[in-house]
Amino acid sequence: MSFPKDGFRMTLLNLQHLEAIERLQDRVAAHLERVDQLQKLTHDEIRIILHQELFAGVWIDDQLVAARAFLYTPEDEEHLAKDVGIHVDEWKDVIYSEISLVDPSYQGHGLQKKMGAWWMERLQTSPYRYVCATVAPFNIPSMKDKFQLGMSIGALKVKYGGKLRYIFVRDLQQTREVTELQAVPMADTEMQQQLLARGARGVGLLEQDGAWLVQYTIVD
CATH class of the missing domain: 3.40.630.30 (Gcn5-related N-acetyltransferase (GNAT))
Incomplete structure (x- = not known):
């Protein structure tokens, strides 16, 4: 190619x-x-x-x-x-x-x-x-x-x-269908692990005020 x-x-x-x-x-x-x-x-x-x-x-x-x-x-x-x-x-x-x-x-x-x-x-x-x-x-x-x-x-x-x-x-x-997202600081390991344990998936990145956040799908 x-x-x-x-x-x-x-x-x-x-x-x-x-x-x-x-x-x-x-x-x-x-x-x-x-x-x-x-x-x-x-x-x-x-x-x-x-x-x-x-x-x-x-x-x-x-x-x-x-x-x-x-x-x-x-x-x-x-x-x-x-x-x-x-x-x-x-x-x-x-x-x-x-x-x-x-x-x-x-x-x-x-x-x-x-x-x-x-x-x-x-x-x-x-x-x-x-x-x-x-x-x-x-x-x-x-x-x-x-x-x-x-x-x-x-x-x-x-x-x-x-x-x-x-x-x-x-x-x-x-x-995967993506609708609403929740942004979590990358430094917050515990919060991310809690979301993942409930079935959320990380699907993107955001940079805000010099800090990186991970975008997660919202779970009920």
């Missing part, structure tokens, strides 16, 4: 691109203000995703300038599907949104958003029904990215070594 008028093209990646992916990941990590903003994939994790044909990259000429990966892991002990109420019989239908990388020299072209749209269109005809992902609170770019993918917050809980994480989910076979 080529993106109109900008010279970029997007393709699935394979094992021969492994070193190019690692170099791209290192370039992205080196330009981050905070190291914990990116959970780097290991060499073996990249190989697994490539074998699953779930890594795609954006090229300009012969240079890999961006990449986005998903992961199929039905036997994960901390499976995100459990956190958002998907029955164990359907875990085989769940795919994780893993990592998104854009070379610092090519930021500003909307590549992350374009890669997300490319993948969402592809997943509509895939064997998967659900997309899940984790995002750290106040990682605003990543949260915006997940909302743009049509995902919503289904849980807020401690995961993976004691880290507080939003659990995002999207059912590719259903469209």
